[in-house]
Amino acid sequence: MSTFRPTDLRCKEAVEIITDYLEGKLSFEDRTRFEQHLVNCPGCVEYLRQIRQTIGAVGRLTEEQIPAVVKEELIDAFRHWRTGHIK
């Protein structure tokens, strides 16, 4: 017999606790309710996947490099600091 009742956790609420879920901040009971909801809700499974894909997409915004001229300026500043010109 299925123990799932649609009133247990609504999708509207599930999307609001997804970060707490991913951060491991839900209580044992709430995590169980959330995971139970996922078993029965393909929409929320997809939502969770999209949040993970979003994190992945944002994580790919990394390829900028420090411009050579800026690096040289910083190293100059470092030399000044080292020789005590920056206090």
Place this chain on the structure above:
Amino acid sequence: MVPTQEPSTTEAPPRAVSPQEWDLVQQLRMGDEAAFRRLAERYHASMVRLAAAHTPSRAIAEEVVQEAWIGILKALDGFEGRSSLRAWMFRIVANTAKLRGTREARSSPFSALEEEGGPSVSADSFRPENDPRWAGHWAWSSAPTPWPDDQLSAQQTKAYVMELLRRLPPRQREVMTLRDIEGCSAAEVCEALGVTDDNQRVLLHRARSKVRAGLVELFSARRASA
């Protein structure tokens, strides 16, 4: 037998800092230029991304970070390793950027938006409250459907994600930048931004929800025009 304490030549690293990071700090303090070069290569772009949350232009973000580097060098002797080196550096960047943002006296619509706590998904994506059985569950037409994998990694999508990040209120943008781009832990973000753990999680949640909603819009617009 009574254990005797070994005389140590170098100070043991404090707990928040890895031995490698602590070595790096010692090298920097001794004026090791190669060590500084590595540090700049590793963190400069990340610092600019963080500063950009508070500055109206990329050029000003660059200036802020140059100022922050000086602040970092001046404060380096005082670094005690109570947080990771990067969390400590990011804190200096965030503070410098905020100060500069205030100096720019930019009239910003952000402060109101900052407190905004709307739903992560618009209410009309769910069945109405008067639905006898499925109130609050996905409406048929709005239930999430898989995103096209090839589009997710497309260069165009990347530019769009960048724009979505830019449109976030500064504090959400800071948290998302540090967590999801830089890969900082929650504790590092709290240290860098001076926010509580609950607060950083709320900001992260709002940021991720908004960027996801932006991607939904993008992909459905592409589907409609295909």
